[in-house]
Amino acid sequence: MAPGPLQIGKKMLELKNIQTSYGNIQALKNVSLHINIGEIITLIGGNGAGKSSTLMTVSGIIPSQAGKVLFKGQEIQNLKADQIVAMGICQVPEGRHIFPDLSVRENLDMGAFLRRDRAGIKTDLEYVYSLFPILAQRRSQSGGTLSGGEQQMLALSRALMARPELLLLDEPSMGLAPLIIRQIFEIIKKINQEQNATIFLVEQNAHQALHIADRGYVIENGMITLTDTAQNLLNNDEVQKAYLGI
Amino acid sequence: MDYFVELLFSGLTRGAIYALIALGYTMVYGIIGLINFAHGEIYMIGAFTSFVVATVLSIYGFPLLAIVVLAGVCAAIWSSAYGYTIEKLAYKPLRHAPRLSPLISAIGMSIFLQNYVLLAQTSDFLPFPELIPDFAFMEPYAHIVGSSDLVILVTTAVLMVALTILIKFTRIGKAMRATAQDRTMAMLVGINVDRIISVTFIIGSGLAAVGGLLVASHIGQINFYIGFLAGIKAFTAAVLGGIGSIPGAVIGSLILGLTESFATGYISSDYEDVFAFSLLVLILIFKPSGILGKAETKKV
Numbered sequence: 214m215a216p217g218p219l220q221i222g223k224k225m226l227e228l229k230n231i232q233t234s235y236g237n238i239q240a241l242k243n244v245s246l247h248i249n250i251g252e253i254i255t256l257i258g259g260n261g262a263g264k265s266s267t268l269m270t271v272s273g274i275i276p277s278q279a280g281k282v283l284f285k286g287q288e289i290q291n292l293k294a295d296q297i298v299a300m301g302i303c304q305v306p307e308g309r310h311i312f313p314d315l316s317v318r319e320n321l322d323m324g325a326f327l328r329r330d331r332a333g334i335k336t337d338l339e340y341v342y343s344l345f346p347i348l349a350q351r352r353s354q355s356g357g358t359l360s361g362g363e364q365q366m367l368a369l370s371r372a373l374m375a376r377p378e379l380l381l382l383d384e385p386s387m388g389l390a391p392l393i394i395r396q397i398f399e400i401i402k403k404i405n406q407e408q409n410a411t412i413f414l415v416e417q418n419a420h421q422a423l424h425i426a427d428r429g430y431v432i433e434n435g436m437i438t439l440t441d442t443a444q445n446l447l448n449n450d451e452v453q454k455a456y457l458g459i
Numbered sequence: 460m461d462y463f464v465e466l467l468f469s470g471l472t473r474g475a476i477y478a479l480i481a482l483g484y485t486m487v488y489g490i491i492g493l494i495n496f497a498h499g500e501i502y503m504i505g506a507f508t509s510f511v512v513a514t515v516l517s518i519y520g521f522p523l524l525a526i527v528v529l530a531g532v533c534a535a536i537w538s539s540a541y542g543y544t545i546e547k548l549a550y551k552p553l554r555h556a557p558r559l560s561p562l563i564s565a566i567g568m569s570i571f572l573q574n575y576v577l578l579a580q581t582s583d584f585l586p587f588p589e590l591i592p593d594f595a596f597m598e599p600y601a602h603i604v605g606s607s608d609l610v611i612l613v614t615t616a617v618l619m620v621a622l623t624i625l626i627k628f629t630r631i632g633k634a635m636r637a638t639a640q641d642r643t644m645a646m647l648v649g650i651n652v653d654r655i656i657s658v659t660f661i662i663g664s665g666l667a668a669v670g671g672l673l674v675a676s677h678i679g680q681i682n683f684y685i686g687f688l689a690g691i692k693a694f695t696a697a698v699l700g701g702i703g704s705i706p707g708a709v710i711g712s713l714i715l716g717l718t719e720s721f722a723t724g725y726i727s728s729d730y731e732d733v734f735a736f737s738l739l740v741l742i743l744i745f746k747p748s749g750i751l752g753k754a755e756t757k758k759v
Contacts, residue, residue, distance in 0.1 A: 272646075272647060273646075274643060274646060274647070293651070294646035294647065294649075294652075295646060295649045295650060295651045295652075298647065298648065298649030299649060303647070303648075304647050306643070306644065306647060310641050310643065310644035310647070312636070312637050312640045312641055312644065313640055313641075314636065314640055315633070315636060315637060315640065319633055322633060323633065323634070323637050323645075323648045323650075324648055326630075326634065326648050326649050326650055327649040371648065375648070375649065
C-alpha cells in the first residue's frame with residue numbers, strides 16, 4: 214500500500230511520555246516522539262542512553278510503567294509482543310539474533326510466521342533473495358554459520374518477510390565492515406521506498422543514519438534532548454561534537 | 460548367544476521407556492531451561508489413568524486392542540492436562556524469577572503429586588491388568604524377546620518418528636525450535652511463546668503417559684512411587700545424551716537401558732543402579748555437556 218495523499222503526514226507511531234525500567238534502574242525517564250507514515254527517523258545516542266529500551270518497549274518485550282504507545286492512533290502499550298507483530302510492527306534487534314540452528318530458509322520462514330498468504334510469502338521471499346542474492350545461495354546453511362554481514366542481511370530479510378508497515382532497526386551497522394555498512398544503509402533506504410515501510414532506525418553510527426533519515430531525535434539518559442530534521446542535526450554543533458566526532 | 464540377544468532386547472526395551480520420559484525433560488529444558496522434576500509424577504499419573512480406564516473398560520467387556528488404545532489415549536490426554544496445569548500454576552509465575560525458584564517449585568510439585576496419589580490410592584501396589592497378550596507369531600522367539608517388549612519397542616519407534624516429523628517440518632515444530640534457540644527473537648517474529656511452552660509440556664506429558672501405560676502393563680503393578688525412580692533414571696538419560704537435545708535424549712536412554720541390562724545380566728542385578736549412575740558420573744567428568752549436548756558458550 215503506497216501512502217496515499219491523505220496518509221502523508223499522518224502519524225504511524227507515537228510515544229507519549231514513556232517510562233520504562235529494568236528492576237530499579239529507570240531506562241526511559243520520559244520519552245515522547247513520533248514517526249509519520251513513510252518517514253525514516255533515527256534515534257541517536259550513546260551507550261546506555263535508552264535507544265534499545267525504546268524499541269523493546271514499542272515491541273512489547275519490556276513493559277512500560279507509564280505513558281502511551283500509539284500505532285496509527287491505537288494504543289498498543291498493553292499488547293503482547295506477538296500481537297504487536299501481527300499489527301505490522303517488526304523489529305531487527307541489536308546483535309541480529311539469527312536462530313543459529315535453523316537454516317537460512319527456516320529463519321526466513323519464521324519471519325513470515327504469522328502470515329497465511331502463501332503467494333505473498335513467495336513473492337516476498339523472491340524479493341529478499343533479489344536484495345541479497347547471497348542468502349539464496351546459502352538457503353540451506355544454518356544461520357549460525359553465516360558471517361556478521363550475512364547475518365545482518367538475513368535479520369533484515371527475516372523482518373521483511375513479515376511485510377511490516379513499521380520496521381524498527383536496532384544498530385544495523387554494529388560490528389560490520391564499512392563497505393557492508395554502506396550497502397546495508399542503501400538497502401534500508403530502498404526498503405523504505407520500494408516496500409513503503411516506515412523506518413525507525415536506532416544508531417550509534419549517527420553520521421550514516423542522519424544521511425538517510427528524514428528527521429532525528431537525540432536521546433540522553435533516557436530522555437529526548439533534541440529533535441530536528443536530519444539535515445539540521447548534521448549541522449548542529451552539539452550533535453557534531455558528541456556524535457559525529459567533528 | 461541367546462542370552463546376549465535377550466539382554467540386548469531387554470536393554471532396548473528399558474531404553475525405549477526411558478526415552479519416552481526423557482524427551483519430556485529434554486524438551487522442557489530446551490525451551491525454558493528448567494529441570495521439570497514433576498515429570499516423573501506425570502508418568503506415574505499416566506500409569507494410574509490407564510489403570511482406571513483399562514479396568515473400567517474390561518468390566519464392560521471391550522476387546523483388548525480397544526482397551527489398550529483407549530487407555531493410552533486417555534492417559535495421554537489426562538497427563539497432558541496435568542502437565543499443562545503444572546506449568547501454568549507452578550512455573551509460569553516464576554518465569555522471570557532466579558533460576559533456582561522454578562526448580563524448587565518443581566520439586567514441590569513432585570512431592571505434592573506423589574502424596575496426592577498416595578492419599579487417593581494408598582501406598583499398596585495395585586495389580587495392573589495384563590494388556591498386551593502373547594502373540595502367536597512371537598512363540599518361537601518367546602525365550603528371547605517377549606510380546607510386550609516388542610510392543611514397547613514398536614510404539615516408541617512410531618512415536619519418535621512422529622515427534623521428529625513434528626519438530627522438523629511443521630509450523631509449530633519450527634516455532635518450538637526457534638523458541639528454544641532464542642526466546643526474545645521468537646517473540647519478535649510473532650511467536651506466542653507462552654503457547655509454545657504449553658505445547659511442549661503437553662507433548663512431553665503425553666509421551667510420558669504412554670510410557671506409564673507400557674511399563675505398568677509390562678511389570679504388572681503400580682503404586683504412587685513408581686514415578687520417582689523412573690523420573691530420575693530418565694533424567695540421567697537426558698543428561699547423558701546432552702540435555703536439551705532430542706536425539707541426545709533417545710541415544711542417552713538407549714545407552715542407559717543397555718548398560719543396566721548387561722550389568723544386571725552379566726554381573727549382578729544388585730548393581731543395576733550403581734552402573735547407571737556411575738555411567739552418569741563418568742560422562743559428566745569427561746563430557747559435561749553430554750553426548751550430543753552443546754557446550755554452553757555465551758557470545759558477546
